[in-house]
Amino acid sequence: MKLTILGCYAATPRTFTNPTSQVLEIRNRLFLIDCGEGTQVQLRKNKVKFSKINHVFISHLHGDHVYGLIGLVSTFMLLGRTADLHIYGPVGIKELVTMQLRLSNSWTTYGLYFHELESAESQLIYEDDKVSVRTIPLKHRIYTNGFLFIEKPAERKLNVEAVSKYKIDSIYYRKIKAGKDVKLDDGTVVPNIALTFDPDHPKSYAFCSDTVYDESIIPFIKDADILYHESTFLETETLLATKTMHSTARQAASIAKLANVGTLVLGHYSTRYESIEKFADEAKTVFPNVLLADDTRTFEF
Ligand SMILES: [Zn+2]
Numbered sequence: 001m002k003l004t005i006l007g008c009y010a011a012t013p014r015t016f017t018n019p020t021s022q023v024l025e026i027r028n029r030l031f032l033i034d035c036g037e038g039t040q041v042q043l044r045k046n047k048v049k050f051s052k053i054n055h056v057f058i059s060h061l062h063g064d065h066v067y068g069l070i071g072l073v074s075t076f077m078l079l080g081r082t083a084d085l086h087i088y089g090p091v092g093i094k095e096l097v098t099m100q101l102r103l104s105n106s107w108t109t110y111g112l113y114f115h116e117l118e119s120a121e122s123q124l125i126y127e128d129d130k131v132s133v134r135t136i137p138l139k140h141r142i143y144t145n146g147f148l149f150i151e152k153p154a155e156r157k158l159n160v161e162a163v164s165k166y167k168i169d170s171i172y173y174r175k176i177k178a179g180k181d182v183k184l185d186d187g188t189v190v191p192n193i194a195l196t197f198d199p200d201h202p203k204s205y206a207f208c209s210d211t212v213y214d215e216s217i218i219p220f221i222k223d224a225d226i227l228y229h230e231s232t233f234l235e236t237e238t239l240l241a242t243k244t245m246h247s248t249a250r251q252a253a254s255i256a257k258l259a260n261v262g263t264l265v266l267g268h269y270s271t272r273y274e275s276i277e278k279f280a281d282e283a284k285t286v287f288p289n290v291l292l293a294d295d296t297r298t299f300e301f
């Protein structure tokens with residue numbers, strides 16, 4: 001699982017910082033999460049292939065999470081894209097994009113599918129043979145969802161030495177990786193455990209931005225390997241955080257601790273702070289395993 005931060009600052013784009021957008025890669029699938037202004041440029045800088053983006057997840061319709069979307073949709077068209085593009089986001093996202101396309105008298109060369117969300121409950125919104133995605137209902141000034149990406153268990157790993165020792169034909173490898181035992185010509189049954197190794201532990205990634213401190217999300221993100229939780233403010237601005245329905249670094253760390261996650265990634269920093277190091281310092285007083293998102297920073301989990 002590889003997470004590339006394209007932008008992780010709140011509100012306005014600046015010379016060296018970008019609003020929220022990130023790319024999550026899970027077993028060769030790319031998912032774009034939020035699409036703030038400048039996302040295309042950031043995708044280019046990070047050498048992310050545009051053609052590999054088929055699913056875009058938008059948390060909410062505040063500009064710092066979605067104003068890059070029309071540009072991306074339009075560029076896909078100019079590049080002659082033909083593959084379908086699926087956009088998941090709050091009700092209104094279809095209108096937001098199609099109104100701009102209509103007024104500029106343009107249309108896409110590819111299938112553009114909107115999956116509009118309005119439920120206050122957690123829902124399964126995407127599933128394939130490798131990954132599933134559920135919404136995490138968040139509390140913010142407008143309707144907002146986080147997203148929980150869960151890897152499906154991988155197939156078992158072939159023990160190459162063992163299969164050659166038993167002289168097993170390669171046509172059986174798929175079945176072996178799926179967990180089947182093998183019956184040899186002399187009738188002996190070789191148990192699967194002797195032919196394979198355990199697969200890597202399937203990982204999960206929870207994206208939670210933007211939200212006020214809210215313990216009701218804990219059941220949805222419990223034991224997640226990685227939690228990205230917004231930390232717009234430091235503790236000194238706790239009142240402002242509550243008023244604007246954002247969180248502090250300390251509050252993000254409390255959620256990480258209560259949810260027993262593996263690693264906390266902080267982001268969505270207010271541009272009022274000179275340096276982001278203080279966010280990590282503050283969070284680490286509550287929860288030890290903290291990483292700081294920053295634009296163009298990449299994490300492999
Ligand atoms: Zn925001």
Ligand SMILES: [Zn+2]
Pocket residue numbers: 060062140210
């Ligand atoms: Zn917001």
